[in-house]
Amino acid sequence: SQQGEEDPQALSIQEGENATMNCSYKTSINNLQWYRQNSGRGLVHLILIRSNEREKHSGRLRVTLDTSKKSSSLLITASRAADTASYFCAPPAYNQGGKLIFGQGTELSVKP
């Protein structure tokens, strides 16, 4: 099953700095999705980027997708303490009917 591999595993920054997380995958995709999880809760969908898109914005979030390199990045600009969470990518494989596999995620800590 295809899963995303997030990098780095952990990231610690100061409030106001930008945070960049990366995701790599192996096979062709229809889309790639990013999720956030606050401690002890379910995941919340952040943004979906389709395979024919290169960049997408949502508020302070910017996602890029490079299908030739099979990689994506999530940028959070002007981070806040409330952004502290784990972030996961999910790249459903083109031939797997929407099955979502997650990696271990990136644990982001934003210090006030």
Added chain:
Amino acid sequence: DVKVTQSSRYLVKRTGEKVFLECVQDMDHENMFWYRQDPGLGLRLIYFSYDVKMKEKGDIPEGYSVSREKKERFSLILESASTNQTSMYLCATAGVNTEAFFGQGTRLTVV
């Protein structure tokens, strides 16, 4: 508002008991998922269902079974609970090639 409801937030069961975890969605989604999450291991897919009565094994199906008799309900069954099944269980639903919506999670402890 999308609702994905898991039947319990916290559950304590004894070793050997049969355990049912229920998940209900109101989105008319085709796809439903059960994951377990353990520290350092991320989310691992247990089972996936893409239609009523259709299921597919995920990465760690051993010790689990599932049931999807109606589109809105996906049940995870632990036939004989063991202590190594103590974990956070997460249900999710998604349409075809759309984002997933998660329930609040069930923290299961097997003693």
